[in-house]
Amino acid sequence: MSFVHLSVRSCFSLLEGTTPPEQLCRLALARGHSTFVLADRNGLYGLPVHVLACEHFGIQPAIGSLLDGATNGQPVEALVLPTSRAGYAALCRAITARHAFGPAFDLARHLLAEPSQAELRVVTPHPALLRRLREGLSRRELYVELRRRRDPGLEELARELGLETVATAPVVCGEAADHEAHKVLRAIASKRTLGRLDPGALASSEAWLQPAAAVAAHFWDEVGARALRNSAALAEACRFGGAEWGYGVLTFPRWEGARPAVEELRESTLAGLRRRYGVASGAGLPLRVRQRLERELDLVVRKGFADYFLIVRDLVEGFPRTCGRGSAAASLIAYALSITHVDPVRHDLFFERFLNEGRVHPPDIDVDFPWDERDEVLARVFQRWGPRAAMVANHVCFRPRAALREVARSHGLPDAEISAVTSRLPYFHAGASGRGSVGGTLGSSPLTRGIRLDPPWDRVVALAETITGLPRHLSVHPGGVVITPGPITDHCPTQTAPKGVPILQWEKDGTEEAGLVKIDLLGNRSLAVIRDALAAAREHGHDPPRYEELDVSEDPRCEEMLARGETMGCFYVESPAMRQLQSRSQRGDFEHLVIHSSIIRPAANAFIREYLRRLHGGPWEPLHPRLERILQGTLGLTAYQEDLARLAIELAGFSAHEGDGLRKVLSRKSDLRLADVRARFAAGARERGLSEGLIDSVWSMMESFAGYSFCKSHSASYALVSFKCCYLRDRFPAEFLAGVISNGGGFYSTLGYLGEARRLGLRVLPACVNESGWAWRGEGRALRAGLMQVRGLRKQAAEALVAAREEGGAFLSFDDLVRRVEDLQRDELAQLARAGALEALDESNLARLQWRIALLARRAGAGALFAEVQPHCPAAPAVSDLAPAARLEQELLAYGLPLRAHPLALWEPELGELDVVPAREVERHVGREVRVCGWLVTAKLVRTKSKEAMEFVTLEDRSGLIDVTVFPRVYQRHAQVLHAPRPVVVTGRVEEEFGVVSVVARRIRSWWGACLVPEPSFLDADRSEEDLLEA
CATH class of the missing domain: 3.30.1900.20 (glyoxalase-related enzyme like fold)
Structure with missing residues (x-):
């Protein structure tokens, strides 16, 4: 008996297969298979992972793809297996064509027209496809597929067409128990509930990776025995060629120029x-x-x-x-x-x-x-x-939230019920996968406290854990x-x-x-911020250096800013963690900034404290004398990815190439080669006389550090950009912050940046129909809102307004604006009025402006433009203008945030009754418990070493920023309160470390005295990928 699985689908058969290639290889080895063909549907998505897994487990890799399409208007599918480099290229082209044409892809037509068809082997059970392909393919290239449930008609067709049969046992699951997950994936793919799922969309319950003997039992006769032997022969012919097929061989593009x-x-x-x-x-x-x-x-x-x-x-x-x-x-x-x-x-x-x-x-x-x-x-x-x-693609995988939502939908649960659960599942756990990733979070997170999960939620959670981490689609x-x-x-x-x-x-x-x-x-x-700030500075009569000439890495004023941590808005160095590190270090020079931007990483507090202790003169000894030269610049501590390679070279005799390989394996954490690399490092270190304890210490340091570090050259490149930002913030603060807000992507909310603008002595001005463009604009000591900030104002309408102003000059009156800007709708005009953007016209009284807009709207009819309406109307009645607090509320409606004052100004009288300490005075209370009140402007959720959730948050009041540490026990009690869209009152102890103060929260509560609750969107910072990494 000889049988090889030719049709194994992994989880890279998207929304169909349930098992990663690594697990398939592990199971294959345990069940006596020395090889199998990974043939995912319409793709080679998992090929690189499969090749690595086969190498690790000693499995002979073989590849192909299950291509589906149509023949004579009927759906068909076929295994297409390459036997050479030319065949591999032909398979890649066929898969590409399948995705271009979709389900109507004429598989037979494509294969018959393929110049390298002789280098492919095609296996299919579909008679129509077999007959059509037989017109051009030989018996060496085309096979009749026999599955466990034998079809005598196919055996007869094989004899008629003069073709060999081949035995298959299609696999979509590693284990029989995974079939339920397969059903859920198919339901998600078809957007149906499990009860309405078409049975034809499902694989058989026997479609798991069975031992060869179990499959052979279905092929007991002479025809079956021959089909089994053919499966092994076909697998041997289709062994993956690796480098012979050009895979893994450096493939460079060619430069086309006048000389070599x-x-x-x-x-x-x-x-x-x-x-x-x-x-x-x-x-x-x-x-x-x-x-x-x-x-x-x-x-x-x-x-x-x-x-x-x-x-x-x-x-x-x-x-x-x-x-x-x-x-x-x-x-x-x-x-x-x-x-x-x-x-x-x-x-x-x-x-x-x-x-x-x-x-x-x-x-x-x-x-x-x-x-x-x-x-x-x-x-x-x-x-x-x-x-x-x-x-290059991203393989987008199921995260806990998405997995829970999709599985719940497959069980027919209503969206409202699903959202009540998933909306409280923290994004912090998005990287988790597998058993406990969903259920554990639901049971432990304070954000999900009080949620009652009756059946079928227990089954939903279990299945969500099963599919979490599986690839869902490409991006x-x-x-x-x-x-x-x-x-x-x-x-x-x-x-x-x-x-x-x-x-x-x-x-x-x-x-x-x-x-x-x-x-x-x-x-x-941030590069766009620098570009826009430099352009604005030139527009305002200054002569700053061009970007490529802006080397300010030794500018004393920039160094002083960095040493104080006054870097809000500055790329790579504006997160609370980075600002605190800069302040604690009291170093702002380029070399130290390069170190600091690399050592900021999750769960690194103890490491950073040790670094600061040494930086400020504390004694230290290297782990080993050989490390002193390598790590002298970073005080004996690993800071860069290069350090890992250098340690391996110096302590274990690695080559430069091997050292870089170690760095890659460590950074990927789950890499199958980790144990092998660890053994190689330990063996080399022993040969050089290192003790087992020292080997363990060095390896632990390297392993804990690797996943979050950067190479020194990366940090140095970004430090240059940081210095450019610091220079612009110092010399042209209004132009710089205008660029930060307009381009988005900063670490803080717009509210946070406006507070920083006021602390820098800038006036924050509302949008103006005679002054504003689409983006924010800074000049001198003022920062003016752009029309982009006005909620509900279409960009098309804003551009029409600016074009009319540029063509015909400033708007002279309200009537003039309405007449010349035909694109403005009544709701947009009302928003401009609320925003204070019409104050430069003949009518600055907001109440009367709103009366005039309402009158125009009545004339125009509901939803109409004002274009054909005579804008002139009788004088508005004598109405008092709105009180300052009411004006502020109108700004909240127009901008989503208060523009000309801090939001706490709405409750200034009540603040005194709370006995709160303003941000600027917190440093006077070190060692004492205080109460502070502010708006949340940024937050960072992290895990402790014991995997408990805690949070670092930054609050802002009218005088400045307050950094608050919320340890796990307090976070468990108060997380829901902390993120409520209203002022937050924190009671806690003021602590100081290396000259920097923060509040360690003991109690957190929302301040319910708010007379208006703004929409929460303006509280959320748009954080870039790199900023998330630096925190």
Whole structure:
């Protein structure tokens, strides 16, 4: 008896398979299978994961895909298995075509037209498809599929067509018990409840990874025995070729220029360094720069990477405001080509983190562009490289919230009931998966306290845990682009994303494993802030340096700001954690900022305290004398990713390539190779005389640190941007904060930035129909709201207003505005009035303005524009203007936040009765319990080492910011109160550490004296990916 599973679907058969490739390999090994074919539906999504898992478990990898489509108008499907590199490329093209045409894809027509059809093996049970394919495929290429429930008609058809049969036992689950999860996934895919699910959409309950003997029992006769043998023979013919198929082999695009790439790279690099260092010839460059350049060029040329650098150089040309980051910033070549902007020689950046002699995977070059210019960059890529380019995918997986919601819907529970549960499940647990990830959170989170979960919720929670972490669909990676020498579909299938760009079926790690070279072209809102602030400063008569000339990393005023932690709005250094670290360190120079931006990470408080203790003169000894030289600059502590590689090289004899591999495995945490790397490190360290205790200590330090660290060159690149932001905040605060608010993506809410503006002495002005554009605008000591801030005002209407003003001059009156701006609707005009945007006209009394708008609306009719209505109307009655508090309430309705005063101004008289300590006086109460009151402007939920939830929050009152620490016990009691959209009163003890104070909360309550509760959206900061990482 000989049988091999040819039709195994993993969880990468989206919303169908239930089991990850790693688990399939583990089960296959346990059940006696030495190989099986991973044949996911319409894709190779799981190929990189499968190859790694097979390598780890000693399974021979084999791949294919279950392609579905139509023949003669009827749905069909077939296993398509490649036998060579050409066959693999043909399979990639077939999958790409299937996604282009959808379910109507004519599978037979495509396969018959495929030039490399002889390198494919096709297995199907559909008679119509078999007959049509037999017209062009030989008996060596086409097989009749026999499944466990034998169909005599298929055996007869095989004899008629002269084809061999092959035994299959389609698999969608690793275990029999997983079938219930399969049913739920199919219900989610079809948007139906389990009770209304079409039985034809389900796999058999026997579709789990059974031992070969169990399958063979269904093929007991001579025909069956031959079909079993054919399964093994087919699997052997379709063994995955790896490097022979071009998989895992570096695949670089080719630069197309007038001269050879190597010559162009050398000349361009020398020219760039002459410009960077201000010398007339290469001989004028410092000796160590020339030596570093020759070393890099030699390695780059030998590795065949010259084309890669030139392509990235061409991409950034014409975009002066960029930030090359990541490990590429350690390259002098990248610095010379203006891909990066940090001098790697001056800052001692570790080139081997980017590229080393033994590296087999491609290096990454990451470049940030202003967020609103990135699409232009991508358009350039696809215009120039067309079918040779695609973006990298993200595999979007079920998170606990989504899993719970979708499973509950499949059970027919009403949306209102579902939302009552899922809306209280904290996003903090989004990274969790598997058993306990949902139920544990529901049982332990204070946000879900009091929720009663009657049946069928117990079953819903159990199934939600089963599917949490499984891939659901693809999305587009924020900026990863791959360019190949020939058609990209020879290397990986692609599909078209909703935004219209082609995307690979692999995410970034899989792309790298496959040998494809990724270039990250990412959007960065702070680069747009810098661009806009510089432009505004020039518009206002100043002469600031251009972006590329703005090197202020040694500016004393910037260093002082950073040392005080006065960095709100400044990229990478504005989070409360980072501001506190800067204040506690009392260091604002570039080198310390690079360290600090790398060591800020989750659960790092003890590490940071030890760093600060040493920084302020505390004694310390390195774990081992060999580490003193490596970690001297960071006081004996690991701060950068490079430190991991250097430790492995120094203590365990790793090569540079092996050290970088260790860093990657550690950073991925769940990597199957972790145990092997740990054993290799320990063995090498023992050979060099390290004790077991020291080996464990060093490994623990490395393992706890790796997942959240950055390479030094990355932190240095971002530190340059931080300094630029600090310079603009210091010299042009109004223009800078206008850019921060307009571009969004900051760590704080707009309310928080307006409070900071007032603390900097700026006046905050309302929008004005005669002064405002779409964006916020800063000039001198004033910050004016943009029309974008007015709720309910369409951008089209705002642009029409600005165009009318530019064409015909300032609006002279209310009637003039209504007559000239035909796009304005009555609700929009009412919002402009509430916002104070009409105060520059002939009528500034808000009550009378609202009377006139109501009269116009009555004339125009409900919902109509004012275009055809004579705007002139009788004088409004004598009505007193609104009181200040009522005005503030109107601002809340118009802007979603109070603009000309802090929201606590609404309750100023009552604040005195609360006996609260204002933010500016908290530092006078160190060691004492105080009561503070403010609005929540940002919060960071974290886990302690014991996995308990706690939160760091920042409140703002009229005098400043108050940092509050909410430890687990208090968080459990008060989390729901903390995030209520109203003032928060915190009672707690004031503590000081290294000169920085915070309040440790003992009690938290909402202040119910609020006379108006604003909508909560203005309290939520739009936090960027990098800001989330830095906290």
